[in-house]
Amino acid sequence: MKYFYAFCIVLLTAMQGSYSQSKLNPAPDRRPDEGEGPFERLIIRGAIVIDGSGAPPAGPADIVIEGNKIVEIRQVGVPNVPIEDSGRPQGATKEIDANGAYVMPGLINLHAHVGGAAKSPNAEYPYKLWMAHGITTIRGVPAENVGWTQSEKKRSAANEIVAPRIIAFHTMGSGEDWKGGPVYTPAKAQEWVKWAEAQGVEGIKFFNHDPDVLKAAIDAAHENGMGTVAHISQPMVAQTNALDAARLGLDVLTHYYGIFESLYKDEDIQHWPAEFNYNDEQHRFSQVAYQWNKIHPRGSKQWQALIDEFLEHDFILDPTMTAYLAGRDLMRERNAEWHSEYTLPTLWDFYTPNRENHGSYFYNWTSWDETAWRNFYKVWMSFLNDYKNAGGRVTVSDDASFIYNLWGFGYIEEMELLQEAGFHPLEVIRGATLHAAQAIFEPKGKPIEFGVIRPGLLADLVIVDENPIENLKVLYGTGFLKLNDETNQMERVGGVKYTIKDGIIYDAEKLREDIKKMVLDQKNQ
Structure with missing residues (x-):
């Protein structure tokens, strides 16, 4: 075979x-x-x-x-x-x-x-x-x-x-013409930020950095009118969860990484199964959902304290729920009605489960996994809605081209998911327009140039x-x-x-x- x-x-x-x-x-x-x-x-x-x-x-x-x-x-x-x-x-x-x-x-x-x-x-x-x-x-x-x-x-x-x-x-550290090598120290982070700003780079996306390096880069970015956003990867979250990142001055958190870890009640890092390997993407993405009942519950003082401190730091959440939607109903996303006319064969082949393409990890996706993800979404959505209701900003995006998530269509799916979370459609549209524009222009120290009809x-x-x-x-x-x-x-x-x-x-x-x-x-x- x-x-x-x-x-x-x-x-x-x-x-x-x-x-x-x-x-x-x-x-x-x-x-x-x-x-x-x-x-x-x-x-x-x-x-x-x-x-x-x-x-x-x-x-x-x-x-x-x-x-x-x-x-x-x-x-x-x-x-x-x-x-x-x-x-x-x-x-x-x-x-x-x-x-x-x-x-x-x-x-x-x-x-x-x-x-x-x-x-x-x-x-x-x-x-x-x-x-x-x-x-x-x-x-x-x-x-x-x-x-x-x-x-x-x-x-x-x-x-x-x-x-x-x-x-x-x-x-951080990317760029074909960057000659400074890998970024592992605060001084090197500051050097790269200055180089990037000179190239026209408007902000930094973080994945996995030590806290002192992250802090130095965030400070340098803000000094140069640049924004910051973090996908707090699982290798990074043991040192820096979402609350830690907000305290360091991060502007925007994308995805869910670091939120649940900020609310753990009986553990400090996720208690991975003994056979867990981060490079096996089914391990990586399935185990995320099993955090749903490991945290202080909705309405607890710890839950509210996290919301309050996020508000204090004017932290913006950009959840990209659509990016992981196949996790809770693989058949639905794989058979979405737009794929036949709008999805390229090359993209479809990329989606098809294999061990090399990022996000193509459904090697043996079970009802256990889908059930865990459904429970995870309930908790995640309730946090987003409570944060919005407290005055926090939650924006809209798609992170498309992975996990059966198609450009454009995935964005509208994200809008629907926010409505499912409890947002009124006017609140969803505000997140997709005004609040997203503020996320772009506030680090620049400028008023918005688009995002509302004015x-x-x-x-x-x-x-x-x-x-x-x-x-x-x-x-x-x-x-x-x-x-x-x-x-x-x-x-x-x-x-x-x-x-x-x-x-x-x-x-x-x-x-x-x-x-x-x-x-x-x-x-x-």
Whole structure:
């Protein structure tokens, strides 16, 4: 059997050149038929505005955009009454009829990876998946290597490519031109931070560092106007849990690592099984969930004390629950309805269980594992909701391209998971817009430039015909199946209609057709 398997790999490699591709292709230049604008004066007419601040929807309203900036939001009437033209802004060089549609700020993804080539050989694919779901900004953690990311970041900022704007975070010690070697000391950490800032790096992603090195890097980052985020890996968490990191000045915690460890009641480090090996990813990811009943419970003084101290440090939680969703229901995620049309064969092969690809660890995933993960989610969600209710900020992101988690679609899944946790959809959208923008701009010492619909901010917007407050599922690229009572037939409604970035209007349906064609072309190779 092993020889047959090896033969199949050789055959597939011969059939699809992308399997052997080692470098991620940058996005192609934006074609003349991709996106309209920006315009001297664009007016979106009659929209119901969800401004991203947490305020309730209001409309009909006209939104006036000049170039790449919002200049006015004018309420022009009340529902179910004809709008009087005399009170509306005039002088449009371009209009969008959004009567009855909903407009939100462009969505912000704080945990994004563009690569790598073995999964998706072309950056155009994830970029368009994000844009087709209304995601106009990504924070790469990292997007790709330093040089590649800086190039794509500049091209996106100039709108030379169809892509979200890119905020460039990188792991400490990374960089093709960094000559300083591994970063193991506080002095070396400070040296790398200064080098990275000079390259245009905007923040640091931490995995596994000693506390003194972590502290030195965080301090240096803040001195240079850079942000910090940590995936506190299991090798690191024995020394630095989430509370320790917050006390060291960390800005954002991604995933769940370190939260449960901050609440242990009868142990100081997780009591791993005797056969545990971190490099066996099924060990690594299955055992995480078995912490769910090892901590001080919800409502305890220890639980509340952790929330209070996170608030004291203005700590932001970026949970990426969607990244681990297959753990609690593998069959559901593996058979999600979007995979057939939107998932590349190369990406599907990467997902398929094997011992080498990160996140492809379902070698023998049992009902015991799924039950543990369901219990883990209940506790995790309750902490996130309690933190939000206490005034803490919880943001939205996807960490896609691992564990059957697809770019764009995974982001909307994350929004649904936050609603399951107890967030109102307006709170979910606020986490995806205003709070995410604050996470980007606060370390820079600057006011936000996007993230809410306000005069003076960048024209990054999402237009959808259906009401996302009523049903977040209408934001999926596949839309939502709903019964038409007039025809007595099920029909698909929703899907983002337009994504506007920097005042440039992109037809989201056309973006989705482009993605389907990429998938079909690779299948036909």
